[in-house]
Amino acid sequence: MRILIVGNGGREHALLWKLMRDAPEASFFVTRPNGGMGEAAPVDLDSADVDALAAWAAANSIDLTIVGPEAPLARGITDALQACGLHVFGPTRAAARIEANKAYAKALMARAGVPTARHLAFASFAAAERHILEVGAPLVVKASGLASGKGSIVCATPQEAVAAARNMLVEGIFGDAGREVVIEEFMTGEELSVLALVDGRTAIPLLPSQDHKRLGEGDAGPNTGGMGAYAPVSIATDALMEEVRRTILEPTLAALADDEAPFRGLLYAGLMITDTGPRVVEFNCRFGDPETQAVLPLLESSLLDPLAAVAAGGSVTGLRLCWRPGSAITTVLASDGYPGSYRSGLPIQIPEELAARDDVLVFHAGTRRADGLVTAGGRVLAVTGLGPTLERAAEASRRGAETIAFEGKVFRRDIGWRELARQNKRRKESVGA
Ligand code: AMP
Ligand code: GLY
Numbered sequence: 001m002r003i004l005i006v007g008n009g010g011r012e013h014a015l016l017w018k019l020m021r022d023a024p025e026a027s028f029f030v031t032r033p034n035g036g037m038g039e040a041a042p043v044d045l046d047s048a049d050v051d052a053l054a055a056w057a058a059a060n061s062i063d064l065t066i067v068g069p070e071a072p073l074a075r076g077i078t079d080a081l082q083a084c085g086l087h088v089f090g091p092t093r094a095a096a097r098i099e100a101n102k103a104y105a106k107a108l109m110a111r112a113g114v115p116t117a118r119h120l121a122f123a124s125f126a127a128a129e130r131h132i133l134e135v136g137a138p139l140v141v142k143a144s145g146l147a148s149g150k151g152s153i154v155c156a157t158p159q160e161a162v163a164a165a166r167n168m169l170v171e172g173i174f175g176d177a178g179r180e181v182v183i184e185e186f187m188t189g190e191e192l193s194v195l196a197l198v199d200g201r202t203a204i205p206l207l208p209s210q211d212h213k214r215l216g217e218g219d220a221g222p223n224t225g226g227m228g229a230y231a232p233v234s235i236a237t238d239a240l241m242e243e244v245r246r247t248i249l250e251p252t253l254a255a256l257a258d259d260e261a262p263f264r265g266l267l268y269a270g271l272m273i274t275d276t277g278p279r280v281v282e283f284n285c286r287f288g289d290p291e292t293q294a295v296l297p298l299l300e301s302s303l304l305d306p307l308a309a310v311a312a313g314g315s316v317t318g319l320r321l322c323w324r325p326g327s328a329i330t331t332v333l334a335s336d337g338y339p340g341s342y343r344s345g346l347p348i349q350i351p352e353e354l355a356a357r358d359d360v361l362v363f364h365a366g367t368r369r370a371d372g373l374v375t376a377g378g379r380v381l382a383v384t385g386l387g388p389t390l391e392r393a394a395e396a397s398r399r400g401a402e403t404i405a406f407e408g409k410v411f412r413r414d415i416g417w418r419e420l421a422r423q424n425k426r427r428k429e430s431v432g433a
Contacts, residue, residue, distance in 0.1 A: 011289035
């Protein structure tokens with residue numbers, strides 16, 4: 001089997017790692033692989049160059065393409081590959097609008113009765129400003145289009161919200177992605193990432209996980225693409241997951257199918273677990289990063305089989321995924337300055353004994369092989385620790401993160417803190433009881 005992975009970040013390295021275990025005999029190809037994806041053959045094409053990639057895949061007899069990032073999906077890579085008669089795991093351009101066009105996603109949720117923050121969409125700054133001054137803060141102002149995870153601004157005051165709307169609608173800081181903005185109610189609660197394998201109608205959730213979007217410990221500082229993640233999450237009880245399936249996943253998939261945009265691929269529901277139940281913060285049309293680096297190492301059953309089945313037009317009904325017991329925690333090592341500007345080309349040392357440990361996995365993101373391994377991005381590496389308990393997984397991840405060296409290395413030592421605090425509280429209650 002010949003498998004092409006589109007994308008070269010930490011998420012795609014984790015996908016490659018898992019698929020190579022599922023199919024050791026397969027040949028793997030990756031677009032511009034990072035410094036850790038050396039087992040795969042390189043394809044020197046940009047992941048967003050969808051027509052060239054489709055032509056390359058057809059000419060090179062690729063049996064299955066798996067698309068990591070949202071940009072090629074929003075540009076129609078799935079449509080382009082399918083037009084060549086090829087199998088691809090990832091939604092069509094029409095279905096990818098669930099992530100690529102927030103105004104569309106919000107209207108779809110409203111129509112389908114899916115719980116989410118109340119919102120209005122604006123293309124005119126004057127109207128947006130009037131609305132903000134009328135409803136007051138806190139509010140969230142979001143660029144409607146794709147803005148590399150930087151397009152959502154949580155605003156504590158009306159002045160901040162007006163400034164955010166002005167920056168997007170008047171100054172055009174996100175270009176076309178911010179020509180329309182969604183202004184929504186601020187929701188409180190704990191966030192949960194539910195990633196589900198979807199065949200058009202049916203969703204099979206992977207193990208729920210929790211991301212850490214803020215740069216700093218204690219969830220302080222600016223939003224990033226994600227500084228760490230863990231799984232499983234104890235707030236994701238069977239009852240909650242049943243509610244998510246019934247009130248969020250199924251109605252959303254039915255509404256997409258009604259729009260003649262049936263979703264086949266990985267649907268990522270970013271949820272806020274509020275006092276009144278789970279509500280959608282956002283949908284993504286692809287695997288999460290860094291959630292994938294935490295979740296896939298816990299998956300014992302094949303990932304390749306369901307991905308290939310969905311790509312071939314098959315069903316996931318009745319699919320049972322098998323998870324290993326225990327927990328995983330992923331700590332992201334970032335470049336100093338991220339999510340703003342940062343230096344690249346700095347040498348990285350990864351101690352050899354890390355590779356020998358079976359409780360630590362090092363996934364590469366922004367790395368490159370020059371003379372040796374060097375940094376080449378904002379998020380550089382993702383270190384996943386595995387353990388029978390979350391505490392042990394956290395220790396393994398943190399120790400791995402500490403032993404890797406590069407100039408300006410930034411990471412959080414508190415990934416999983418909410419769950420660890422919950423466990424401590426439970427322990428104290430049971431001792432006190
Ligand atoms: P997004 O780009 O939509 O994923 O938003 C990035 C982050 O901003 C989310 O993970 C939340 O932490 C926060 N956020 C976005 N929308 C809301 C909302 N309506 N209420 C509270 N927090 C939000
Ligand atoms: N971890 C957030 C995302 O993948 O969008």
